[in-house]
Amino acid sequence: MRIEALDDVETTRILREQSIGRLGCIADSEPYVVPVNFYFDGRDIFIHSLPGRKIEALRKTGKGCLQVDEIRDTFNWRSVLLFGNYEEIVDERIRHESMKEIFAKTPSMTPVESALMDRSQLPIVFCLRIYRVTGIGESW
Amino acid sequence: MRIEALDDVETTRILREQSIGRLGCIADSEPYVVPVNFYFDGRDIFIHSLPGRKIEALRKTGKGCLQVDEIRDTFNWRSVLLFGNYEEIVDERIRHESMKEIFAKTPSMTPVESALMDRSQLPIVFCLRIYRVTGIGESW
Numbered sequence: 220m221r222i223e224a225l226d227d228v229e230t231t232r233i234l235r236e237q238s239i240g241r242l243g244c245i246a247d248s249e250p251y252v253v254p255v256n257f258y259f260d261g262r263d264i265f266i267h268s269l270p271g272r273k274i275e276a277l278r279k280t281g282k283g284c285l286q287v288d289e290i291r292d293t294f295n296w297r298s299v300l301l302f303g304n305y306e307e308i309v310d311e312r313i314r315h316e317s318m319k320e321i322f323a324k325t326p327s328m329t330p331v332e333s334a335l336m337d338r339s340q341l342p343i344v345f346c347l348r349i350y351r352v353t354g355i356g357e358s359w
Numbered sequence: 360m361r362i363e364a365l366d367d368v369e370t371t372r373i374l375r376e377q378s379i380g381r382l383g384c385i386a387d388s389e390p391y392v393v394p395v396n397f398y399f400d401g402r403d404i405f406i407h408s409l410p411g412r413k414i415e416a417l418r419k420t421g422k423g424c425l426q427v428d429e430i431r432d433t434f435n436w437r438s439v440l441l442f443g444n445y446e447e448i449v450d451e452r453i454r455h456e457s458m459k460e461i462f463a464k465t466p467s468m469t470p471v472e473s474a475l476m477d478r479s480q481l482p483i484v485f486c487l488r489i490y491r492v493t494g495i496g497e498s499w
Contacts, residue, residue, distance in 0.1 A: 241381040241426060243390035250383035252392055252426035254438055286381060286392035298394055 225297060225354030233287055233299050233354070234259040238324050240287040242266065246276035257285060258321045264303060264347040265317045274343055277305040283347050297356035303347025317344045365437060365494030373427055373439050373494070374399040378464050380427040382406065386416035397425060398461045404443060404487040405457045414483055417445040423487050437496035443487025457484045 225233070242255045253273055258265045264285055268274055277283050283305055288298040308314045321344075365373070382395045393413055398405045404425055408414055417423050423445055428438040448454045461484075 239430065241392050243383050243392035245385055245388075245390050248385075249422060249442060250385050250390055250392075250424045252381050252383035252390075252424055252440060254426070254428050254430065254436075282389060284390045284392055286394065288394050290379065290394065296394075300392060302389060 222357055223355070225299065225356050229297070229356070230299050230352055230354040231259075231261070233289060233297055234264075234301075235261075237287045237289065240264075240285045242273065243284040243286065244273055244276040244282070245280050246272050251276060255285075256321060256324070257287075258317070258324045260320065263349055264301065265308075265321055265344065266347070267318065267321055267342045267344050269342055274345075277345065278307070281305050285347060295358050297354065299352065299354040301347070301349050301352040303349045306346045306348055308344040308346055314344050317346070363496060365439065365496050369437070369496065370439050370492055370494045371399075371401070373429060373437060374404075374441075375401075377427045377429065380404075380425045382413065383424040383426065384413055384416040384422070385420050386412050391416060395425075396461065396464070397427075398457070398464045400460065403489055404441065405448075405461055405484065406487070407458060407461055407482045407484050409482055414485075417485065418447070421445050425487060435498050437494065439492065439494040441487070441489050441492040443489045446486045446488055448484040448486060454484050457486070 238256055238258075240255055240257050241252050243250060243252050245251065251273060255266050255268065266285075281304060282302070284300060284302045286298065286300050288296060290296040308317055378396055378398075380395055380397050381392050383390060383392050385391065391413060395406050395408065406425075421444060422442070424440060424442045426438065426440050428436060430436040448457055
């Protein structure tokens, strides 16, 4: 049994291969966690979202974390936790490119977003500019 | 396509059936998220953990959240988010009972804990006394 911190190669692999993570933020002094689809460009994390409590919280605090795991069973799991500064993508060209990358990775928007898109309301695209990453894993 | 808040029956079902959740807390003014095994007794959430950053954070702030989901695909998913007050189980009898229930649900401790148990170091058992639950789901 090995218990170990993940190295950069393994952390990067997990972030590139996975597309669902759990976004954490602080909303009204409470921790707040939601599942999200994300895209990792090798440096930062891109996420699309509807306006709502998490966006308000991220705008206010300027910080979020993303937890991404691979859990095969109790004895084979890896978990990455990264911390990033929140940056909303407002430049239309970069926004469009980011959306394309997110959708290439996760072929559909969430249904909530699809429904809104039908009514020409665009989801918010934001980036977590990573400033710290930790990873731990376990295997036999 | 239906987008809807989950009712109590569905929320309770998810919490009873699932055994892995993502625990959120606030550590040094940053959001912090880790995967955990949990047990829901119909009222509160029981979790075991090694000492470390999340326990320090939970002790300090007295609050945590747990996000639990069932994600079948982009169009079939449910996510529950509950908020609770942190309470460490110190009574040996209740602690023992809680551990039994957690293990009945998730047959093994994490390997880190197993390794420590071998050296007679007991993991911490704590409870999130739920004060708010929200749930949202999507299905065709």
